[in-house]
Amino acid sequence: MEGRFEDTFNIPEEIVALPVKDIVIFPYMLIPLVASRSISSKAIDEALTKGRMILCLTQRDSNVEEPSSQDIYRVGTVCIIQRMRKLQDGRTRIVLQGIVKARVVEFVSENPIFKVRINIIKELPVQDFSVETEALVRTIRDNLKQMESMGKQFSQEFISLVQTINDPGRLADIIIPNLSIKIEDSQIILEEPDPIKRLKKVNEFILRENEVYQVQQRIQDRVKEEMDKSQRQYLLMEQLRAIQKELGIGGEVSDIEELRQRVLNSAMPQEAKKEIEKQLNRLESMHSDSAEASVIRNYVDWVLSLPWGIYTNDSIELREARKVLDEDHYDLERIKERILEFLSVRMMKKDHKGPILCFVGPPGVGKTSLGKSIARAMGRKFIRISLGGIRDEAEIRGHRRTYVGALPGKIIQGLKVAGSANPVFMLDEVDKIGLDYRGDPSSALLEVLDPEQNFSFVDHFIGLPFDLSRVLFIATANHPDTIPEPLKDRMEMIYLSGYTEEDKIEIANRHLIPKQITENGASDLNLSFKRSAIVEIIRYYTREAGVRSLEREISSVLRKIVREKIEKERYPSSINAVVVDKLLGVRKYNFDLKGEFDEAGIVHGLAWTPYGGEILTIESALMNGKPGLTLTGHLGDVMKESAHTALTFLRSSADRLNLNPEIFLSKEIHIHVPAGAVPKDGPSAGxxxxxxxxxxxxNKPVLSDIALTGEMTIKGRVLPVGGIKEKLLAATRSGIKTVIIPDENQKDLIEIPQVILKKLTVKPVKSAIDALDIVFG
Structure with missing residues (x-):
């Protein structure tokens, strides 16, 4: 008797197991797999060192990414790894050949990989190849031929194998992977040791598949019949229209003629008119109820709704523009000057292809409202789209019309809403564009923002060039570092820092309070906010660079007053600090940090974030233990290096600073930066x-009204850092009196408002020794 296939392999009792999803592997089966999970890659690597043998077990639930022993079936197939290749993305591609079925007796280990002890499942011998068995094999072959005749695709190699194999078990194992059946059913067949019973179950599945194909065929015939009926109805309707035309009945202009008239009246280029005429001819030859007719009609409507050649007249008057900017925004003088320069050039050269302005700054400082003011000053329409979280390139360029529910991108949609081809177009949150397998939206924006290319911008849905060269694009961002370099290269960055306390008081009086009084229905209450009330809110209920939280707190005060008016008929008409405290409750923040602590080792640092400056408290502690430095507080690598640099400077300068060098060898030093859940990084805390x-x-405490910023070298030199204006604003918000900055940052003090410099004593230093002299006298 011919030796069995599995007898040629020495299969170990203990073997590596590989959980697989959505497939049951049978003996004799040759199948490629791609392993993307860590547990799978490790199992393959282990198997390659153990004779290339691996047990493939099917998962019960394919959605489980980290299966346990309870999540996989106990019966699987021992396979040999024929080929293996590591892919560039970290995945592993292998080719497996099934050898023999096996049952898991025991799970030896589950982590990091599955190792199991197995028993080989011996195939029950076929005692007698009876007439009934022969008839079953022939019936299966005939049923497979019937399935192939109804449209099921089988490979020629598979058909040849089925015709030549007479072994019932092997025949069943070869057929079942080629059928479209459930994983649970495949597993049941795999676990059946009797080859005759297994073959009978396979025959049942083949018969059921044939029934499904027959039902599908009947459905297709019915659909074809309906289509023929619709086509006949269309021809009859066309004949009816022709008869009505001859009889002079129904003389109204058809929808298509109306569309043709709109095309003639449109200022779209000839290329676009030819395309629309082509689509209208197609639409005319279709039945109005067909799916493609509605797609074409939707496309034509979109193209005709675009503002081809429609422009608003720019009414740029510098005095009026200055007046608009002053009405809408307080201070921001440098920003207003740049905007007026931009508008001046536009007045002198209408087709000026200048840079795209990008306003960069913390939230709530007026970036978006500046774009609205520019549109108002120029007499143009204003359109804003938010790019935050966009990950699909089609959001910019549109979807191709082949997709169901396709639409143009946000650029074309915005132009349709504007109704003109030269609006002010604000691209909000351009620093928060995402990137994934669907494309890179920032790359699609490159053409939109490039004056040398955007005169013929092609949206995938429209498929026709549209001139964007007269659109005034303005972008906003919180963090310029996350903007891709090619995109950043097309924009001029204009930085908006946070507001001072005086700025916020003026903004509240001029804009926020009148706006919120109107929105909260308090116009008839004759309310007045005292300066002390606004200062109270700014210092103790907000901590921000902009004014959004300030506006929310003002709104909260007004809502409570309106409620008191309705419930009690009594309310405070003059709002001062005492009224604010009563209405808003417990203060959220401390303003004056002086006296907050007097322990040695606690110091205030200054940090810059995309949302403005922040006060950073640094705490140090000394304790018995293993000598070394412990760092906590969710610190990044650069900040950790700054801590080690600071310690190295102190150790190397111990004699000069009159420090006991033995303390570094006998004590453990712990540095902690509070707010441990917030990531912190950068060199400026050194x-x-x-x-x-x-x-x-x-053991000398540092005054709590002193704050420092600056990068430090191991030799004690203090290097310049960024964000000086934001850091000084944060210092004034927190009641800091003295700020120590790097000497090379003195040049940045020119841009600091005098009202800030009057509240602070700014001390520039060149070295850490200079800073120590200032702090400790």
């Missing part, structure tokens, strides 16, 4: 960390 450590080692 100087503050050094002062904190020195304060700890000398």
């Amino acid at each position: 100087l503050a960390i050094a002062i904190s450590l020195y304060s700890l080692l000398k």
